[in-house]
Amino acid sequence: METLRVDLGERSYPIHIGEGILSLAGEFLQQAGLRGKVAVVTNPTVAQLYLDPLHEVLTRSGFAVTPILLPEGEEHKDLKSLSVIYDRLIGERFERKSSILALGGGVIGDLAGFAAATYLRGVPYVQVPTTLLAQVDSSVGGKTGVNHHEGKNLIGAFYQPKLVLIDIAVLNTLPRRELVAGLAEVIKYGIIDDPALFGLLEKEMQKIIGLDRELLARIIATSCAIKARVVEKDEREEEYRAVLNFGHTVGHALEAVTGYTGFLHGEAVGVGMVKAAAISMQQGFCDEKDFARVRKLVEKAGLPVGIPSDVRMQDLIQSMEVDKKSGGGKIKFVICAGIGKTRFHWLTPGEILGALGA
Amino acid sequence: METLRVDLGERSYPIHIGEGILSLAGEFLQQAGLRGKVAVVTNPTVAQLYLDPLHEVLTRSGFAVTPILLPEGEEHKDLKSLSVIYDRLIGERFERKSSILALGGGVIGDLAGFAAATYLRGVPYVQVPTTLLAQVDSSVGGKTGVNHHEGKNLIGAFYQPKLVLIDIAVLNTLPRRELVAGLAEVIKYGIIDDPALFGLLEKEMQKIIGLDRELLARIIATSCAIKARVVEKDEREEEYRAVLNFGHTVGHALEAVTGYTGFLHGEAVGVGMVKAAAISMQQGFCDEKDFARVRKLVEKAGLPVGIPSDVRMQDLIQSMEVDKKSGGGKIKFVICAGIGKTRFHWLTPGEILGALGA
Secondary structure (H helix, E strand, O other), X not given: OEEEEEOOHHHOEEEEEEOOHHHHHHHHHHHXXXXXXXXXXXXXXXXXXXXXXXXXXXXXXXXXXXXXXXXXXXXXXXXXXXXXXXXXXXXXXXXXXXXXXEEEOHHHHHHHHHHHHHEOOOOOEEEEXXXXXXHXXXXXXXXXXXXXXXXXXXXXXXXXXXXXXXEHHHHHHOOHHHHHHHHHHHHHHHHHHXXXXXXXXXXXXXXXXXXXXXXXXXXXXXXXXXXXXXXXHOOOOOOHHHHHHOOHHHHHHHHHHOOOOOOOHHHHHHXXXXXXXXXXXXXXXXXXXXXXXXXXXXXXXXXXXXXXXXXXXXXXXXXXXXXXXXXXXXXXEEEEOOOOOEEEEEEOHHHHHHHHOO | OEEEEEOOHHHXXXXXXXXXXXXXXXXXXXXXOOOOEEEEEEOHHHHHHHHHHHHHHHHHOOOEEEEEEOOOOHHHOOHHHHHHHHHHHHHOOOOOOOXXXXXXXXXXXXXXXXXXXXXXXXXXXXXXXXOHHHHHHHOOOOXXXXXXXXXXXXXXXXXXXXXXXXXXXXXXXXXXXXXXXXXXXXHXXXXXXXXXXXXXXXXXXXXXXXXXXXXXXXXXXXXXXXXXXXXXXXXXXXXXXXXXXXXXXXXXXXXXXXXXXXXXXXXXXXXXHHHHHXXXXXXXXXXXXXXXXXXXXXXXXXXOOOOXXXXXXXXXXXXXXXXXXXXXXXXXXXXXOOOOOEEEEEEOHHHHHHHHOO
């Protein structure tokens, strides 16, 4: 088992990574100072696989467990699902020292985290991510929130968990499409910060997709460590944290215009990273070889690399303008300045449009 | 003009108190580093009095103003009104550096503040309280939120404003009932922290209700200073900040069981303070003279002191148990240990019930 730490002063917390550590959840929650009531927020698919054993280990450690099941899918990451959580917490008389545990992927983590941030003005919560994407990205760093029909994550809060538990064994039951979607974020960490990680992915992609334990543990720990360092430098995304949005400007827009049903988040980020690399090349920040390596690795992971022909470019641009990273009419873009290096660059919609067709 | 400061590290902010300072709002917002778009959240009554002049001074300082009018009353401090704000902010393409200005009483301040806390995971906001209650209490300290039909402020966030502007001149247009309701919180500061303030109120209550400028400025500044010191010690109400809830446990319950329409918040707190003093006396923490002074001052201000006969005691108790300050079956009560002194004491519903009929 490996333990990383996100160092944020009084908001610091550990990330435990290992195989089978779900069975130790009770002890870890106790160690984090939690007790009493805990709401396990999850969805039917994950519940069927992991709710009973988790319920049992938490009960054995003295917790009173309230399962809260939400419908599955990004389209349910909304104020309505949030209200379902509030109603249950209030109905079960959850108090300030009660806690919330997110058992699921990014949708569950973001919803449960935002409920924790806002119920009684904040109760403790724990992330137990069950998808690769949530394990390497959304469970770490305290971004919580819900979507609005005009765009993703427009409503939310920065609110750190007390603890993140990453059980690698749960990836055995993850559909391959979801595993691959998670790899998009791992590739991203390579592009923005770690040429060695990028190289490892180029070399070992097949074994990783084949669920090689040792490689999975390595890329997850490396990804979480990179994310933790970025979040420590800039918790509330004043500036630097936005490097994590590499590939996400186009990615988010693609998800929005396809109604959050056409692409998994990681798939949209796959396309977005290829487009961001193309823009970086066109703007002279990286060379063609870098672009080709990005495109090839995204493809090798089994991720999509192009925008479907029925998506209108104007809709994409309009969606980007609503995005949080826009300002003064220009859009703040994370540029690849060679594998492992990034910089920010403000682009007009026209400049982006030019590269999207590429 | 007087300027106080709430000292919370990087979340510190000034409170400007003076007559006619609404006309300087543009300059103050600029000084606070704000620029670009500003949404003025208000209600029709306040808008009719102050929106046009405020709109003008903000525009003159280069701000692009979006007025957002919400229906009036505590019963509209809910997720629905919050959605109205979100929709407008998104529709007007508000960005992370855009800001929100709350122009109104506690309902507007709490709603606008919570919208600011959660739109794009947090945008800056300014409090311009137009009721005495909001000026001495809710506009300072960063408590934001909305009600749930099961209880008050069950959903919310701690999120500090960038600036508080208190214009004493607006009290001229405040209905007398609202002015009196605000005095409940001023009396509270006297009880929990400041025998001299309490004595001043005993001596000068008639002049204060008659809108004596000098006295108003003095009691508002004294109240804000006490609140600021409490918030600095315990921003997120881990423990000490709860002293501000003196009179509020019974007060909140009374508001809830009367559907947030029977009492103004300050009126309910008036009753709550008398009941809290009665419980304090029964439990041996203060003597009969203290109780009598509290009761007499609340009465002198023109506030109610008793629970209406049609309110069922069991409903009040049940409502208190849902309240955020309950834990382990007991309710955390703020006790008066003599004028100017408080302590916490956990009470069973039975112990509270005994004093409620008194």
